[in-house]
Amino acid sequence: MKGGADGVRMNPPRSLLLIKPGSMGDVIHALPVASAIHEAWPETRITWLVDPRWQPLLESNPAITRTHIFPRQEFRGIAGGIRGLRWFMDLGGLQPELTLDLQGLLRSGMMAAMARGAQTVGLSDAREGAGFFYSRVASVARDQHAVDRYLACLPAIGIEIPEEKEFPISLKSSEIVSSIDGAYIVLHPFARGEDKAMSGAAIHEFIRVFAAHSPLKIVLAGFGSVEGGFGGQVIDLVGRTSLGDLTALLAGARFVVSVDSGPMHLAAALKTPLLGIHTWSDPRRVGPYSTEAWIWQGGEIRRQDLGSPPLREAVFGTEDAAVVARFVAEQVGNK
Numbered sequence: 001m002k003g004g005a006d007g008v009r010m011n012p013p014r015s016l017l018l019i020k021p022g023s024m025g026d027v028i029h030a031l032p033v034a035s036a037i038h039e040a041w042p043e044t045r046i047t048w049l050v051d052p053r054w055q056p057l058l059e060s061n062p063a064i065t066r067t068h069i070f071p072r073q074e075f076r077g078i079a080g081g082i083r084g085l086r087w088f089m090d091l092g093g094l095q096p097e098l099t100l101d102l103q104g105l106l107r108s109g110m111m112a113a114m115a116r117g118a119q120t121v122g123l124s125d126a127r128e129g130a131g132f133f134y135s136r137v138a139s140v141a142r143d144q145h146a147v148d149r150y151l152a153c154l155p156a157i158g159i160e161i162p163e164e165k166e167f168p169i170s171l172k173s174s175e176i177v178s179s180i181d182g183a184y185i186v187l188h189p190f191a192r193g194e195d196k197a198m199s200g201a202a203i204h205e206f207i208r209v210f211a212a213h214s215p216l217k218i219v220l221a222g223f224g225s226v227e228g229g230f231g232g233q234v235i236d237l238v239g240r241t242s243l244g245d246l247t248a249l250l251a252g253a254r255f256v257v258s259v260d261s262g263p264m265h266l267a268a269a270l271k272t273p274l275l276g277i278h279t280w281s282d283p284r285r286v287g288p289y290s291t292e293a294w295i296w297q298g299g300e301i302r303r304q305d306l307g308s309p310p311l312r313e314a315v316f317g318t319e320d321a322a323v324v325a326r327f328v329a330e331q332v333g334n335k
Contacts, residue, residue: 010158012041013097013118019111020102020150021051021070024243024262028057028167028269029146029289030102033153035166038063040159047094049111056243060170068094070111091115098157101130102150109133121156123149143282145306147289165289167269174248180235184217185210185332186250186267188258190224190238195279195315196259200226202321206257207234209322213329221249222263254332257324259316260286268293273331275301275324280313294327296320301327 016037020030027050034046045065048058052069071087091114099117101108109130112120122134131137138156140149151161187206189198198206203226207218211233219235220226230236241249250256250267258264259277267274268288275294276287283295284306293304298311299320314320 010098012044014043015045015047015094015096015098016041017047017049017068017094017096017099017112017115017117018102019049019099019108021049021072021108022054022103024054024057025265025286026103026146027051027054028169028262028265030150031057031061031167031169031269032147032162032165033100033102033150034061034063035168036151036154036159036162037157039162047096053243056247057169061168063168088114100153100157101126101134102153104130106130121153123153125149143284145285145287145289148306169247169266169269171248171251172244174245176237176241176245177248177252180217180219180252182217183254183332184219184235184252185214185255185257185328186219186221186253188222188256188261188263189220189226190222191259191261193260193281196261196277196281197224198259198277198316198321199318200228201318202316204228204230205318206321206325207231209325210329213326214332216254216332219249219253221246222261255328257328264288275328276304277316277324278310279316282310284308284310296324 020026046063047066047068048064049068049070052071055067058064058067094115096117099112099115099120101112101122104123104126106128113133119135120133121136122131124137124139136156138153140152154161189203191197207230210218217235218233219237221237221241223239250272251270253272255273256267257275260281264276268290274288278295278297287295287304291304294301295304298314
């Protein structure tokens with residue numbers, strides 16, 4: 001692992017490879033890095049290595065010249081292993097003048113090496129030996145939000161961290177969203193992380209209490225399952241939205257309630273009024289990147305504050321769902 005970033009001076013590279021395939025939230029959190037680079041070096045061609053599921057988030061982004069797809073789902077089994085080997089070998093055709101590895105894992109470090117870039121910059125908290133492949137390391141702090149961690153790579157290449165962070169996400173028309181008549185809120189209760197998702201009972205209680213306090217429609221969205229009927233005020237879109245539909249849905253909502261998940265970060269990037277539910281995750285590091293957002297944690301509702309330590313871990317139960325529902329009803333009013 002080579003030295004730090006103090007006093008760095010660089011000429012704008014002709015080409016830059018940004019490695020961040022990650023999750024939906026990871027890709028959203030890295031958007032300000034690409035925007036800042038494009039602002040400082042408008043002639044630099046930026047290629048973003050991304051999972052195909054999240055590639056639509058980068059469409060029409062003025063900072064991104066092209067995307068390079070990492071089709072990890074195709075690399076399973078013996079045949080998949082062969083396809084994966086060929087994919088890694090083909091990275092040699094990229095040959096960027098500068099590579100930024102924001103993933104920080106052995107796999108992404110190997111991607112940087114196989115791309116045969118002139119220089120590779122990574123973060124100091126990289127794991128699995130990824131730092132072995134770096135030319136330069138940017139220092140990050142453990143309690144930094146993911147957005148700020150990724151932005152820490154900028155001084156390492158001679159670019160100042162911008163005061164205003166840009167999250168350019170293109171919006172496309174959506175027939176599903178266009179079919180919704182009237183104002184609505186979005187409830188996104190599903191998550192892959194253990195003990196992050198809302199229970200079926202909490203979902204039903206939120207719907208019951210909100211409907212008793214507000215006439216706005218409740219759009220239930222995401223990928224998961226919940227049993228039972230919801231009543232006429234609920235629009236059930238579970239499992240029925242593409243990423244483009246979801247983006248349009250969140251952008252048009254009066255308010256979004258989401259567990260700690262990619263859609264929560266997408267709503268924050270779109271500047272939609274939002275409450276994020278954190279049962280055990282640290283909002284300083286992975287909460288909504290917006291001081292206008294609200295968070296629920298430890299049985300309390302408060303504004304998001306990246307400087308405040310997390311509250312106690314707590315399960316989000318039916319009583320909490322009722323409190324949050326009444327709070328959201330107050331936020332959106334009766335119109």
